[in-house]
Amino acid sequence: MALRAPSFSLISLALSALLGCTAVQGCAWLPALPWSVVAMVIGLVVAVTCRWSPARHVAVVTLFAAWAAVQGARGVAARLPPEQEGQDVVVTGQATDLPRARGGDASFLFVPDTVDGAAPWARGKLRLSWYRTHVVPAPCEHWRLTVRLRRPRGNVNPGGGDAERTALQRGIIATGYVRAATDNARIAPGRCVDAWRDGVARALDERLGAADARILKALAVGDTRGLDAADWDIARATGVSHLIAISGFHVGVAAGGGVLAIRLLYAWWPLLGLWLPRQIAQALLGLLVAGGYGMLAGLGLPTVRTLLMIGVVVLAGMSRRRAGGLSLLAFAMLAVLVFDPLAVLSAGFWLSFAGVGFLICCVAPRSRGFVGWVSELLRAQAAMSIALLPLSLCLFGSTSLMGFVANLIAAPLVSFVVVPLTLLGCVLLPLPSLAGPLLAGAAWMLGGLWQLLAQLARVPGAQLTVADSGVLPVVLATAGALWLFTPRGVPLRGYGALLFLPLLMPPRDMPKPGAFRVWALDVGQGLAVIVRTRQHTLIYDTGPAYGGGRDAGAGIVLPSITALGLGPVDTLVVSHGDIDHAGGAAAIVDRYPAARRLSGEPGRLSFAADRCTSKTSWSWDDVVFRFTDVPGSEQGKTASNDRSCVLSIEGEGGRLLLTGDISGKAERRINREALWSDLPTVTTVAHHGSKHSSDVLWLRAVQPDLAIVSAGWRNRFGHPHASVLARHRDAGAEVLNTAASGAVRVDFPRDVLPRVAREWRRPTGRYWRE
Secondary structure, X not given: OOOOXXXXXXXXXXXXHHHHHHHHOOOOOOOOHHHHHHHHHHHHHHHHHOOOHHHHHHHHHHHHHHHHHHHHHHHHHOOOOHHXXXXXXXXXXXXXXXXXXEOOEEEEEEEEEEEOOEOOOOOOEEEEEEOOOOOOOOOOOEEEEEEEEEOOXXXXXXXXXXXXXXXXXXXXXXXXXXXXXXXOEEEEOOOOHHHHHHHHHHHHHHHHXXXXXXXXXXXXXXXXXXXXXXXXXXXXXXXXXXXXXXXXXXXXXXXXXXXXXXXXXXXXXXXXXXXXOHHHHHHHHHHHHHHHHHHHOOOOHHHHHHHXXXXXXXXXXXXXXXXXXXXXXXXXXXXXXXHOHHHHHOHHHHHHHHHHHHHHHHOOOOOOHHHHHHHHHHHHHHHHHHHHHHHHHHHHOEEEOOHHHHHHHHHHHHHHHHHHHHHHHHHOOOOHHHHHXXXXXXXXXXXXXXXXXXXXXXXXXXXXXXXXXXXXXXXXXXXXXXXXXXXXXXXXXXXXXXXXXXXXXXXXXOOOOOOEEEEEOOOOOOOEEEEEOOOOEEEEEEOOEOHHHOEHHHHXXXXXXXXXXXXXXXXXXXXXXXHHXXXXXXXXXXXOOOOEEEEOOHHHOOOOOEEOOOOOEEEEOOEEEEEEOOOOOOOOOOOHHHHOOEEEEEOOOOEEXXXXXOOHHHXXXXXXXXXXXXXXXXXXXXXXXXXXXXXXXXXXHHOEEEEEEOOOOOOOOOOXXXXXXXXXXXXXXXXXXXXXXXXXXXXXXXXXXXXXXXXXOEOOOOOOOO
């Protein structure tokens, strides 16, 4: 009897497409466009005509890999031409999304129609800032602006995000700021969904106040502009981030509201069924309400996924067919990848589809009644908490251990009470007497919930953080979660927990006694260095503070410590009080309050610290730490830069010299004998490579073999200065710049010369990174 070939199901098709789109994202370069088009044609022909299932799977993988390569190459090619960087250009176009205004500054997305009167370089978005402005472009308005742009670029560090990848996925082709110019002007108003969203957000602010409306705006129109860092910290610590943005489940609730309205209408007027069957009417209105809410939400990925699934259910119902849960999810994934193969670059893609897929596979209804409903709710929440733990740790470096408890309380309240009240209140905004009580009630319940979540976030150990351990432990832990929630009767289900061990307990490769490691982090125009001996960690400077309450301490240094598995911090050294060196120090102190604190300018810090002097020296694991005094640095007239702590770290095989921002005057005042060492020397270049630092006599005394510059890409100061680079090279030193190298790791073994172990930006490793 002939064997029957397995069916080429929608699920296998979606998984093959996912594999193809994902595989391309690991490439360091992409093939030329003609080759990708040829591969697409061959893959499509084979997938349609071949009847052998394995060959069809390979063809689909090839087809979607080539499709993703085409989109990736187009996205990279669309970026601002390099010759246009740093130049003033006049752009005419439309503001999109919801602009943000904070402290007199504004930031917004802008889609140019023309550039200096000609067609734009390519279709894409600009992310613009407008400093010290009283005018914020409203959504959909057409403007003429003089801007200065650069290609998308971000810091590259252990455990950090990838700004260039994010820009590619979101279609951002350049970033920059608006220049002061007389011809900056609004050309015309515009109409679009974003203007509608902004209007609803403003109306909520007027009725409830900005503080009480901030989370309701996120639930109603996807407006997170009112949420501050403390709000996001609470959401992350309690695992409810998916609730304060518009999730797919909320869209489903909106669709259910439409279905309920039709049911009530047909119950009141049964004769409507003679013109249109109730099942079709409720399906269509449910889809219409869900679509409207999705547009109001800004059509984020979870929203689009849910709308696609609802659409398939509606079509299946109208054609008298049934659609299974996994088939719905597979269709939604396939549709997303067809229209946007670069969606796999988004963390939301993986969390959204993985979470829903896990629920469908592992949480099937088993019983009815209130007890059965509660049982399934508990099982579903447990499944989500455990199943998404590996992905959360992989994508963000941390996950919430309070998420199970917090979501048991927050998810039903928000989804079934707050969201319906908020949506109904927004619909009734033209009738204040009706909308007011609904919105006030929703805000009151949400405020009480947020206070409870804030208490849960303060529970010790609310968040779990682990070191970055690669992809394989994540795959094993995900398989372990599936094993744990397999149906009853599957043997040894509990052993699935063992597969979490490689993720939760990654191996730690620490230096031997007498050796140490150093990471010069990529913090832009600033300095942050991590030093690790076998059992101790020191932080020297913490990078700059940014606008909007952000800083490199919380955004770069702490995630790097977590990803590298280097905590806790034993000593924090803030060389001096300038914001590009001390801007992130408070975040380090908040996380590690027991750390010893030293600084050249303790009076300028927001926390207590001791002054660094040559009398302050210590040894960790046979590695010696000592400060070198800068004569006259305690005098009041001495420049702040020259009060920087100069720290020497000596192991058995090499020395690291950390110099802060000292100038050439301070270098000449330092005792040269204190600088001499017969050990191979690595040094940070003082003051980011300013031409007033690192003079010839200093370099002759230090004799560096390697010098690391910590400076911002295309910074306005011109650091590092060409003369400084030339002096270091003349002194025989190799020079690395974090702006070009990303974070730099240097190893100081006991019996081998210091060596550069890794540059996070080199080799690029990803096609979207320069």
